Amino acid sequence: MSFFVSFAIHADDNNSYLPKAKAGTKCVEDRQIMRTNHMDLILHQRDKTMRDGKRDGRHSLKECINCHVTKNDKNEYPNIDSSQHFCNSCHTYVAVKTDCFSCHRSIPENKQVKK
């Protein structure tokens, strides 16, 4: 895991496209913590949400997407197939597959991918 993380941390040095989050928002955790632990935070909260019905936690995938998936240079919301999607921009670089979006929505709620 630390191997991947070290790559992830360096991704913005080497990857030319890293989408910016929605303007005027601040991440729920420090950048370093998110980079190394985002998968654990989401994993724990998903069980709280689904099994216990506690839906107001601060580490929801929904909120990640709402802030981090922003319009690209073509004024479109990139979906998970695009290299411009926030998650993909790093995950493609480190060759770690995300399976979240075969079920979860990959663009913000109430927004559409323009075609």
Place this chain on the structure above:
Amino acid sequence: MNKLNRREFIKKTTNTAAISILPGVFLQTVNAKGADVKNRWGMLIDTRGCGDCKNECITACHSEHAVKSFDRPQTDSQWIRKVTVKNRKTSHTMALPIMCQHCEKPACVDVCPTGASFKRVDGIVLVDRHICIGCRYCMMACPYKARNFVHENLSEQNTISPRGKGTVEACTMCVHRIDKDGAKAKTACQQACPKNSIIFGDLNDKNSGISKKLKAMGARQIRADLNLNPAVLYQGLDL
């Protein structure tokens, strides 16, 4: 990468270590009420209004959960389906909507090999798609044929209702609304029914609307002989 000075490095490493070691403690900050063992959510459906309706409940349910047709009726998901039954002796026909019956003793949970099928403490039966392997045992076990297997790649699901290919799904009794509004919640099908034939509420609360109506008028469960004690009850089932 930004260069960190010694103090920042120690601070950030400590934070990271704390989260890695104590994720449980960290999540104690979540104060939501959540599912309560005191509740037993259920629905009462008066089928006498179902015969000549335009399936508004089904349309609303599928819109709420982004269940779309792929023009393949044999495999398209149906969270609610309208079933028409006929008495052979009297030739009387009637229609009723059938969805997950949220049994007290759900057969789907019994047979699930991974624990993906589960019942919440408030009686709602759900599928944990994170660990569902798509074996479809639950579909075979369910006497109401309430479960569906997703055969197609999906995209742009509704945020409140994640669903995807290779997993099993069924009516969630609009659990996202229940978690938000509790006993005041209305399910999507209830809201859409033009004849107000669907009532949602707490079966454990004697003062709830559903309990009062059940006390006054009674209702039946489908296949009550199986002793699964479904939380969906029906009126007007007489053929």
